Amino acid sequence: IEITANILKFQDADGKHLLPKIRDSAGQKGTGKWTAISALEYGVPVTLIGEAVFARCLSSLKDERVQASKKLKGPQKIQFSGDKKSFLEDIRKALYASKIISYTQGFMLLRQAAAEFGWSSTTEHRLMWRGGCIIRSVFLGKIKDAFDRNPGLQNLLLDDFFKSAVEDCQDSWRRAVSTGVQTGIPMPCFTTALSFYDGYRHEMLPANLIQAQRDYFGAHTYELLAKPGHFVHTNWTGHGGSVSSSSYNA
Structure with a gap:
């Protein structure tokens, strides 16, 4: 300055x-x-x-x-x-x-x-x-x-x-x-x-949408707020298969 x-x-x-x-x-x-x-x-x-x-x-x-x-x-x-x-x-x-x-x-x-x-x-x-x-x-x-x-x-x-x-x-x-x-x-x-x-300064950010999108297109799984450390995959379209939490948890 x-x-x-x-x-x-x-x-x-x-x-x-x-x-x-x-x-x-x-x-x-x-x-x-x-x-x-x-x-x-x-x-x-x-x-x-x-x-x-x-x-x-x-x-x-x-x-x-x-x-x-x-x-x-x-x-x-x-x-x-x-x-x-x-x-x-x-x-x-x-x-x-x-x-x-x-x-x-x-x-x-x-x-x-x-x-x-x-x-x-x-x-x-x-x-x-x-x-x-x-x-x-x-x-x-x-x-x-x-x-x-x-x-x-x-x-x-x-x-x-x-x-x-x-x-x-x-x-x-x-x-x-x-x-x-x-x-x-x-x-x-x-x-x-x-x-x-x-x-x-925000407790919640829209990164939850990012995680949902990553799971949707790549089955990367997401962590639930109610279950810390627990990663799950959702079959968003009804056509995909299931993914275990041990497959990908990043």
Whole structure:
């Protein structure tokens, strides 16, 4: 955020801002891709970093986007009629909430990797990015405090500080995303962060339909809520055969 502010203010030798002159095709060295691949391998929803990587991939399709911009229509141009100062605060809070989600997901991945490799969870690990790193942040001190309060903390969102911070930002977050959608502005990280938050806070998700569909077309079986650990297959059409729970229970 610090360097972004400096970039936005920076002027070229001609006195005009430099940023609009830079080609909008982002490169990458691979760290984001490696993180996304690790998240998939360990089954951890690190959606924000994944979307950030895909956004770079999309940006690299510059020639295609130039052609698409001439043919594909978005919403009719909407003139912003709200209070700009208030909306800037909405964006600030949306950014803060999304940042919390990004770190939350990152520490979910670290937690899973620690379980896989038998790593110990120490204060040094949580603070190692505070200096000499592109993601250095005072914010990491808050994360240290959260784990100091509860060494067994399962998720940052369950810590009182981060829970309150996200709740305080929630209305602004939703307004910012809604405005972006209505005006046709792509916001992959804001939207995926909000979707993760909404998914994580729901006791029930429509994944039961996914399991039913998998059983319908592939007889993969499903687990019943009333019988934890018990997997069954349903003959959905009346034409298939039965499948035992030992055949496939993933």
